[in-house]
Amino acid sequence: MPRYNDPERPLRAQPGARRSEGIRLSDRQRLNWLRLIRSENVGPVTFRDLVSHFGSAGDALQMLPELMRRGGGNRPIRVATIEDAEREMEQIEKIGARFVGMGEPDYPPYLRHYEASPPLVAIKGNASVFHAPPVAIVGARNSSAVGNRFTHRLVRELGAAGYAIVSGLARGIDAAAHEASLETGTIAVLAGGLDKPYPPENMHLYNAIPEKGGVLISEMPMGWEPRARDFPRRNRIIAGISLGLVVIEAADRSGSLISARLAGEMGRLLFAVPGSPLDPRSAGTNRLLKNGAILVTEANDIVEALAPLISGAAQGELPLSLSDNVLDDEAAASPMPLLGETDRERIIEALSPVPTDPDLLIRHTGLHPSQVFLVLLELDLAGRITRHSGGAVSLLPV
Missing domain, CATH: 3.40.50.450 (Rossmann fold)
Known part of the structure; x- marks a missing residue:
């Protein structure tokens, strides 16, 4: 049986605690975060989009093979196993270190306010x-x-x-x-x-x-x-x-x-x-x-x-980190209209080797933002797009 078998829920600060004390990941959640970020073609931005869309790292892990298939991947995606993650957890503990998730109190505060901040760091x-x-x-x-x-x-x-x-x-x-x-x-x-x-x-x-x-x-x-x-x-x-x-x-x-x-x-x-x-x-x-x-x-x-x-x-003038939403409540996936195959083709056709802002793709296709971001996730996991600073994406040559 895995060591980390508690429910995938963050441990919250007590009522009345200061906001800076933050929310802590549960052991199960930390294990799934580690598995997700160690899986193939999952970088910091993709990690954040996956968790935001599917509601939790555990649900995102289950969807990775299907997402890669939809994106045009022609082989199985490598998903980090529970055993791999537990082994790395044990190695970290042996050297007196630990993993910290973005949004937790011990995560570097200014690093959180960067779009490609790593979701999990070892310290x-x-x-x-x-x-x-x-x-x-x-x-x-x-x-x-x-x-x-x-x-x-x-x-x-x-x-x-x-x-x-x-x-x-x-x-x-x-x-x-x-x-x-x-x-x-x-x-x-x-x-x-x-x-x-x-x-x-x-x-x-x-x-x-x-x-x-x-x-x-x-x-x-x-x-x-x-x-x-x-x-x-x-x-x-x-x-x-x-x-x-x-x-x-x-x-x-x-x-x-x-x-x-x-x-x-x-x-x-x-x-x-x-x-x-x-x-x-x-x-x-x-x-x-x-x-x-x-x-x-x-x-x-x-x-x-x-x-x-x-x-x-x-005085609290830093912008709210996107990670606050990821840690705050891993409850339900984002609602989204049904995505048809022709919709997926429209999004792919709108992409090019030139870095393109997703907002431009949304306006160009007229599709719901969650539909566009889902297709970008599929293409990313299939290794068909490159992400650039500022959120732009470009299509890789076939």
């Missing part, structure tokens, strides 16, 4: 760090001695002002940022599984961060070795967790510029430290400044710019 350490004002620090892996020195000074000043530091546990600027914030609060986002830190020379930081009151976080499965394409995924979490992102030393084609672009798309404040025009490591940061990034020469430049955002968050 190890002190989750209260997520609730300090978070600032991301990223930069060159082959950082200069001056760059590291400035990073240490900046981070210590931010830590003294009550800020948590977010970075990616990489060589160079990332490592300097974590080292300088060990005593004041640091968040390390991993590109691989929580048990696969990279690079090996930063194992001392990997071990020290949870011991010193910081936290490690990853969305990837346990045992997952980080690959080149996983680092941009990690970068989106770094940007999403933070109120603002600071770039210190970045060449023209640096991965730090990917983080900067993602931060801009999410509406985060973007900061850059100027550098010598003769140093290639400053080409990217100097270009960010030309394009409107906030110039940083001291911590107060960041503190002053973020102060209005922190004040607004304290």
Whole structure:
């Protein structure tokens, strides 16, 4: 019998409890969330649409094979089994970590307000760090001695002002940022599984961060070795967790510029430290400044710019997370008019290799929004569309 056999209902806060205390997933719900996000072709946006449409992760899991068939898939979809999920749960527990769902109290609060936030993350350490004002620090892996020195000074000043530091546990600027914030609060986002830190020379930081009151976080499965394409995924979490992102030393084609672009798309404040025009490591940061990034020469430049955002968050001005609805009440599936085969064909014909907003598809076809989103789910699970930032979708060539 599975270990997690309680009803699939979230554990609610007691009546009269503060909203910030949140709603907790039940063990059964957490297991089904893990199974769903580990199933083939289910990413964060697809996960959210599935649960919103079918009412629960358990019901969505049962529908995956049928949805893939309707979308034109020509083989069975791989659905994560209960045994697979329980095994990963046990592996997480063995290293002293746990899974947290979006909408739960220990989920990074600013990450929830991003359309592609991971529904489930593995964390190890002190989750209260997520609730300090978070600032991301990223930069060159082959950082200069001056760059590291400035990073240490900046981070210590931010830590003294009550800020948590977010970075990616990489060589160079990332490592300097974590080292300088060990005593004041640091968040390390991993590109691989929580048990696969990279690079090996930063194992001392990997071990020290949870011991010193910081936290490690990853969305990837346990045992997952980080690959080149996983680092941009990690970068989106770094940007999403933070109120603002600071770039210190970045060449023209640096991965730090990917983080900067993602931060801009999410509406985060973007900061850059100027550098010598003769140093290639400053080409990217100097270009960010030309394009409107906030110039940083001291911590107060960041503190002053973020102060209005922190004040607004304290007064509850952040938008309601879509995940609140997912966690709040997994009761009934969304009502929808019957979907005929000709309706499905109209939606597919309206798609193209050009990214298209679903609202445009709804207006073009005249169909009910839930019908359009259901067909997009089918096509997504069959591997026939690509999702883009802002919710746009494009049809993949056959």
